[in-house]
Amino acid sequence: PIEASSMMDFDEYENEMAETEAVLVSVRVRPPNPVELRSDAGSVWTIPEHDPHLLKLAKGTEGTREDRDWIFDRILPPHSDNGKVYGTSARRHVRSAMEGYNAVIFAYGQTASGKTHTLSGSSMEPGIIPLAISDLFSQIRSTPDREFLLRASYLELYNETIIDLLATVPGAELHLSEGKKGVVINGLTEVAVRSEADVKKLLRSGEDRRKVGATDWNARSSRSHCVFRITIESRSRNPAIEEAPVGARTPGGRLKAAGDKMTRISTLSIIDLAGSEKHTSSKERNAEGKHINQSLLTLKLVISKLADLASKRNVTHVPYRDSKLTRLLQNSLSGDALISVICTVSPSSLNLAESISTLAFAQGLKRVVLKAQKKEVVDPHALIQQYQNEIAELRAQLRE
Ligand code: ADP
Ligand code: MG
Secondary structure (H helix, E strand, C coil), X not given: CEEHXXXXXXXXXXXXXXXXXXXXXXXXXXXXXXXXXXXXXXXXXXXXXXXXXXXXXXXXCCCCCCCCCEECCEEECCCCCHHHHHHHHCHHHHHHHHCCEEEEEEEEECCCCCHHHHHCECCCCECHHHHHHHHHHHHHHCCCCEEEEEEEEEEEEECCEEEECCCCCCCCEXXXXXXXXXXXXXXXXXXXXXXXXXXXXXXXXXXXXXXXXCCCHHHHHHHCEEEEEEXXXXXXXXXXXXXXXXXXXXXXXXXXXXXXXXXXXXXXXXXXXXXXXXXXXXXXXXXXXXHHCHHHHHHXXXXXXXXXXXXXXXXXXXXXXXXHHHHHHHHHHHHHEEEEEEEEECCEHHHHHHHHHHHHHHHHHHCCEEEECEEEEECCCCHHHHHHHHHHHHHHHHHC
8 A cells, every 4th residue: 555645745847738628428317227117107318319419308297397408418328338338428538547637537316326337337237447447457558658557546435534445444534634736635545556456356345345334335325425546657668758858847846857757647536426316304314414415515516616617607716625525526626637427317207306406417517617737747756666666676686
């Protein structure tokens, strides 16, 4: 394990031209589940063959006045599998993360709408996390001119408490602090990973940790947010290429030395959000209600403020600081990452109200504009350098 705080303090030296782009918003409609099949409620959403961006409420749907069409970047119909979802809504973000952009992919929707199916999937149908991992490693294999260091972290956010799912001591609670480069999770475990198998092992042990810590697993899994993050460092193997420009300075302030290279450092975060439904039972509200959706509520508020900002409305305050989730995402949401959001909905009229509320959130996201930048630093202390020194030392010892 590596302490995260050791690598969070870089000065960025050079950023590529910022590109402005919108959040990629996808809506995935899952197939009906057995309960929905047994009821004769039927599917309320129609996705016209000719238009992959259009979602229509079936004619004659009762209980709503929302008869307008919904337009999103991607509509994923019930028959689309995780491979398809990866291709349309995640691959570009994963590849960009490899090139030095921060990227965030998150799943939003009511409980049982398919968030975990989409992100984690099953052994039969791997989700976006395992597909991203395998894509990353295959991209690394086909990029022989660069060297890479990948580190993984995995945390759960429950009742405004951050739990490190990879800590050697289980259940360790982590705290946030604000550094020069934004919010840092103090002491978060990051594990260097060298293969898909490494990552899958970590994910499994993290999942087991979550389950052990939960007295009521179903309730907990629907109320907690899970953040899986891969930090990617890379630099050219060719000493002549991508040398830091003359005049560049290291974080310590010294001028670049001959041979200092630019290191790209970026993160790919994949977030399985808590269920978006309103918790109405008073028992739940009393027990945990003060916190249950503090993070989700604040996320919604932040998104709507950002949307207002983008449409040049007068916004005085974006309440990032009001929840752990928005503090964690502050850098990304305030424009330093590429973001893809996959909103999951049930097909059934039984869940119509929640589905519409999910789509309304998704519409707000469409209005947010981001300016992602490539992260490149001159840093002789980048972990990739430290690893290399260790390897060189080990080799030398072997030769002795
Ligand atoms: P959530 O994480 O949003 O609470 P889940 O991903 O756990 O929901 O999905 C609830 C159930 O529905 C699971 O049994 C899951 O396998 C199934 N499911 C969800 N989406 C799909 C889908 N697109 N295709 C097949 N089964 C799905
Ligand atoms: Mg889930």
